[in-house]
Amino acid sequence: MSEMRTQRESRTGKSHLAMTRMATALAGVLAGSLLAAPARAEPTVEVLHYWTSGGESKAAGALRQDFEASGGKWIDAPVAGGGGDAASTVLRSRVLAGDPPNAVQLKGPNIKDWAAQGKLATLDEVAKAENWDAILPPQIRDVVTDKGHYYAVPVNIHRVNWLWVNPQAMKKAGVEIPKTWDEFNAAAEKLKAAGIVPLAHGGQPWQEGALFEDVVLGLGGADFYRKALVELDQTALTSDTMVKVFDQMRKLRGFVDDGFPGREWNIAAGMLMNGQAAMQIMGDWEKGELTAAGKLPGKDFVCAHVPGKSGYIVNSDSFVMFKSDDADRAAGQKLLAKLILGKKFQETFNVLKGSIPARQDMARDSFDECAVKSMDDLKGAIADNSAVPSMAHEMAVPGAVRGAFLDVVTSHFNSGMSSKDAVQRLAEAVDLAK
Ligand code: GAL
Numbered sequence: 001m002s003e004m005r006t007q008r009e010s011r012t013g014k015s016h017l018a019m020t021r022m023a024t025a026l027a028g029v030l031a032g033s034l035l036a037a038p039a040r041a042e043p044t045v046e047v048l049h050y051w052t053s054g055g056e057s058k059a060a061g062a063l064r065q066d067f068e069a070s071g072g073k074w075i076d077a078p079v080a081g082g083g084g085d086a087a088s089t090v091l092r093s094r095v096l097a098g099d100p101p102n103a104v105q106l107k108g109p110n111i112k113d114w115a116a117q118g119k120l121a122t123l124d125e126v127a128k129a130e131n132w133d134a135i136l137p138p139q140i141r142d143v144v145t146d147k148g149h150y151y152a153v154p155v156n157i158h159r160v161n162w163l164w165v166n167p168q169a170m171k172k173a174g175v176e177i178p179k180t181w182d183e184f185n186a187a188a189e190k191l192k193a194a195g196i197v198p199l200a201h202g203g204q205p206w207q208e209g210a211l212f213e214d215v216v217l218g219l220g221g222a223d224f225y226r227k228a229l230v231e232l233d234q235t236a237l238t239s240d241t242m243v244k245v246f247d248q249m250r251k252l253r254g255f256v257d258d259g260f261p262g263r264e265w266n267i268a269a270g271m272l273m274n275g276q277a278a279m280q281i282m283g284d285w286e287k288g289e290l291t292a293a294g295k296l297p298g299k300d301f302v303c304a305h306v307p308g309k310s311g312y313i314v315n316s317d318s319f320v321m322f323k324s325d326d327a328d329r330a331a332g333q334k335l336l337a338k339l340i341l342g343k344k345f346q347e348t349f350n351v352l353k354g355s356i357p358a359r360q361d362m363a364r365d366s367f368d369e370c371a372v373k374s375m376d377d378l379k380g381a382i383a384d385n386s387a388v389p390s391m392a393h394e395m396a397v398p399g400a401v402r403g404a405f406l407d408v409v410t411s412h413f414n415s416g417m418s419s420k421d422a423v424q425r426l427a428e429a430v431d432l433a434k
Contacts, residue, residue, distance in 0.1 A: 045332035046075040047319075048094070048101035050087040051353075053266035055288030059353035066339050066348070072332055077101050082265045083206030083393070095119065100322035102329045103336055106152065107318050108395035111144060114320060115151040121321040121330070123150040126337045135341070135359040139387065143395070144318050152318035153337040156355035159374050160283040160313035160390045161214045161306040164269075164290070167299075169196050169278035177304050181218060181248055184307045188255040191278050198255035200277035202263035203414070205406035207282075208249075209392030212409045214281055215248045218308025222386035225311065229391040232401065232434055237427040246412060246419035253413055261414070272301070281306055283315055283393070287370050288354030303370035305377075312381035315393035316358060397434075404429035 045067070051060040057078075064074045079087040087105065094100050100119065114120050127133070127150040133141070136154065144152040165177050170187075173194035178184035188198035201207065217225045220241045227236035236242065257277070260268075269289045271277040280286065290301050297303060319340060321333035339345050346357040347366050356367065356374050364372055381387035389395035391405055408429050412422040 041331040042073055042328050043071060043332035043335040044073040044075065044326075044328045045102040045336050046077050046329075047103045047105075047336075048077045048079065048087060048091060049105040050079050050081055050084045051105070052078050052080040053082065053264070053285075053289055055266075055290075055292040055352065055354060056285060058292050059288060059349050062348045062352055063336075063340070063345065066342075066345050067332075067336055070335060070339060072335050073328075082202070083204065085206060088399075095322070102324055102333055103319045103321055105317055106320045107316060107393070108143060108389065109398050110394060111152045111318065111320055112146045113398070114322075115146045115149075119322055120151045121323045121333060123153060123321065123334075123337050126150075126153075126334055130338060130341055132341060135361050137358075137360055137382070139314065139382065140316055140358055143316060152320045153340045154358035155317045155319065155340055156350050156353055156358055157374075157378065158283045158285060158315040158317065158353075158355040158393075159377070160210055160315050160393060161217055161311065162282065162284050162286065162370075163304045163306050164272055164280045164282060164286050165302040165304060166272050166275055166278050167302055169275045172196065172275075173278065175278075177302065178307050179305075181215070181307045185251050185255075188251075188279075192255070196275070197257045197271060197277035198279060199252060200268040200271040200280040201252075201256040201260045202265045202268045203256075203261040203410075204264075205410040206392050207265055207268075208410045208413045209402075209406045210283070210390070211252060211281055211413075212245065212249060212405070213313060213391050214306045215245045215252075215308075216242075217311045217313060217388065218306055219244055219248065221309040222311040222381075222388050225313075225388045229405070230389065230396050232397070232430050234427055234431065237430060238423055242423050242426070243419045246422040249409070249413060249422075250419065283390075284354040284370065284374065286354065287368075288352060291354070291368075292352070297368050297370050303373065310377075310381075311386035311388060312378050313388055313390045314378075315390040315395055317355075400433040401430060404433035 049060060051057055067074050079090045091104055132150065140154050144150060144154050173191045173196055175187040175190050178187050191198040213229060216228060224236060224241055227233040228242065265282055266289050268280055269286055272280045273290065273293055273295060287303065295301055324330055341359055346359050346362055350357050351366055356371050378387065391397055391402060394402060408422060408426045411417065
């Protein structure tokens with residue numbers, strides 16, 4: 001009996017083993033077939049940007065909605081701090097840690113720098129399919145390409161040299177919108193006497209750098225601007241015109257309130273909105289802030305050219321895509337690049353952001369009087385060669401040179417430094433940095 005039992009047990013054991021082996025094999029086949037089935041890609045991007053103010057975040061939200069409506073998964077990585085210096089620091093640390101975001105708000109020479117390090121995915125496939133060569137102005141195409149390859153998708157064209165005015169505050173002091181710096185200074189004195197802050201300002205290097213470049217354009221004109229802030233010509237940097245620029249910066253220092261140090265640009269915009277201040281010199285992301293707060297152009301605020309010689313200081317935001325070998329992230333990057341230069345997004349986003357579209361074949365009827373003025377002025381500036389790249393907003397020079405400008409300008413603004421000393425320090429600092 002026991003013999004038979006033993007035989008039966010061994011037979012059962014063998015069939016158990018066979019069953020187990022078969023089950024394992026079947027599971028393997030199933031798993032294999034599941035893995036082999038083309039998993040539906042879920043386009044995903046982690047996006048590093050610095051659009052965190054009221055107007056900026058509304059515009060960034062429009063991009064996110066567009067992306068998610070197209071089936072994408074958006075992982076938001078905002079870094080607060082106007083002008084983007086804080087965001088640049090976070091980007092560098094993320095790349096050093098081997099964990100770059102998928103899509104990053106970046107612009108100007110930084111694009112070519114990161115491309116040269118082999119970190120960026122090229123966007124040629126999307127650019128060809130969407131005909132970017134035909135819809136972008138050459139000035140913008142040159143910024144987002146390197147050696148014939150697209151490394152960034154441009155989102156907009158911002159103008160830096162705008163003067164924003166609260167008409168009610170100006171009326172209270174009986175002053176008109178100034179067209180020259182002498183008129184600006186005279187109006188500012190009257191505003192001060194009327195107890196109104198003439199110039200709303202945030203004391204941060206990029207904001208002082210933007211004031212500086214506006215004065216360089218206003219007093220010296222586009223050719224002088226290019227010589228000094230783009231070509232870094234020592235004669236221009238040490239010229240009498242540059243001394244006059246710092247003289248005017250000293251006057252502007254006298255027209256801001258005591259609370260300006262460290263103030264964010266959008267907080268200064270609040271002073272303009274509530275009439276505490278009468279004017280603010282800022283790029284047209286300011287308009288995005290004002291309209292997000294329900295203010296109307298021509299009624300609650302007026303957009304005017306910064307005093308002095310005419311020109312257009314260009315600042316264009318783009319997104320670069322850091323290389324990723326993850327299929328979902330790569331799919332997300334392609335989808336985002338396609339959407340950003342699509343007509344629908346170019347309208348929705350730029351109306352909210354205060355900028356004008358990067359693509360040139362757009363209808364104008366959704367854009368307000370300030371945006372239309374910007375479109376017309378840009379065309380005119382390209383035609384008479386008075387369109388210049390913004391140094392303060394990282395469009396004109398490498399980061400180290402921009403840093404040299406900002407260091408000297410902001411230390412002059414926040415000290416008793418003479419114009420002649422500032423000019424000398426500027427020429428030396430720029431020469432060392434380039
Ligand atoms: C600029 C940027 C704009 C705007 C501004 C304030 O550098 O290009 O999009 O947001 O900073 O943060």
